[in-house]
Amino acid sequence: MKQRVCILGSTGSIGRQALEVIRLNRDLFEVVAISATGRNQRLLALQVEEFQPEVVATLLNAELPEGPRRITGENANERLIQEVDADIYLIALSGTSGIMPSYLAAKTGRRIALANKESLVAAGRFITERASLFGSEIIPVDSEHSAIFQCLLGQDTPKVKRIILTASGGPFLRRPLNELERVSPQEALEHPLWSMGPKITVDSATMMNKGLEVIEARWLFNLPGEKISVVVHPQGVIHSMVEFEDGAVLAQMGSADMKIPISFALGFPFRIESGASPLELTSGSPLTFEDPDPQRFPLLKLAYEALEEETTLPVILNTANEVAVEAFLSGRLPFTGIAEVVKRTMDVLSARRVESMEDVMALHLEAQKVAKEMLNEAV
Ligand code: NDP
């Protein structure tokens, strides 16, 4: 029996690579539904022709080949999850648009192959509680979390001393600090190792991506912040590590290719063909490690601070960051203004309380408004 796969965000970097993996494993998977905004009509149309899904969901009214049932409108992703019965929901939407779909997928009792880290950052408690209540398994797609998941297989989790997330350091690891204010969106979008969507690429340059991943790890592996550390490893050969209480450290290595964690999340517990190029150990060597510089990457520290409080501050951190990254990409905010906007929005809204999913979404909207106001002050 083929696994029925529903891909949310099929036209994005993760979505396209997931379809590449499925193309190599036609005997194992069937694409039953895909979604996108509808902006990239051409690519979506090609995907519909090739994979013949039963359902296509778009926010906009895109012109697509006849055949699949259409879901259109602002809540298209949410409706897709509620109306399509799949074995695997791959959530590859970018940013906060993934929060509600991940929460809804947690109720299906099926597998969630989760790429969208923002949903766990903003609503990790509610999504993981609901997933365990309804028996939905969350398999991480994020390469660091996939690495940790793999290192933990067959291990006794309480004997974990800490997990170590590796970070490439992004394009500005060696850039003189006084030049950071003037770096352009184009420069920030040139990641040395990975080719990804624009939002996560900027997050990698500020290292907010690692901050979000620390919070993501807290919910995926149920570990407190002090057991989650970050090390800069520019070669990107080790995707993350787990240190156990006896002193042993397990690492997962591989080429910097998201098709490896994507294929793992789709195929688990089996390893399937991924199409990734093999790891060239000698060309990646020597492997180096260093501590992240807090002055260069202030957002990483802010993420740890947010995590201490667990529910309110991560929502604000995540939303304010999204607003600020968008402003940076459209030339309305300097690179160094991103951290400023996030910090100030957290200061303004820190007294709110988040006790339910409704609270998460309400605070998200409020943080969006406040962060947008902050933009004018930060320029
Ligand atoms: P992209 O920007 O490349 O793709 C996002 C996808 O989601 C596109 O299909 C896009 O549609 C769709 N989308 C965006 N916004 C909306 C919305 N509001 N409603 C509906 N659909 C929407 O992102 P990535 O693939 O890079 O990243 C996806 C997620 O995976 C992110 O959370 C990221 O952090 C995470 N991730 C990504 C990695 C990577 O290598 N790319 C690595 C690890 C994690 P359209 O094309 O029509 O705009």
Ligand code: MG
């Ligand atoms: Mg990652």
